[in-house]
Amino acid sequence: MAEPLMAQKGPYVEETEPGTYWWCACGRSGDQPFCDGAHKGTAFMPLEHTVAEKATLAWCGCKRTTTPPFCDGSHRAF
Ligand code: FES
Numbered sequence: 001m002a003e004p005l006m007a008q009k010g011p012y013v014e015e016t017e018p019g020t021y022w023w024c025a026c027g028r029s030g031d032q033p034f035c036d037g038a039h040k041g042t043a044f045m046p047l048e049h050t051v052a053e054k055a056t057l058a059w060c061g062c063k064r065t066t067t068p069p070f071c072d073g074s075h076r077a078f
Pocket of ligand 1: 026028046
């Protein structure tokens, strides 16, 4: 199985407005942590996530989290 690229060794901690977001799962997006369509031709698809209230969120940057789209500390293994 293909491995995602590691966009960043750590989360993208961002104050996030309510809305629907597409988290980049492939690691290739130029608009991290969100999808910009760069996954085309790979085995990866973005993950849709709806944020109900404004919050500071830790979006996974290493693309190896077991709790996507958020960081679970998996980047510490690399
Ligand atoms: Fe990475 Fe779309 S660019 S999932």
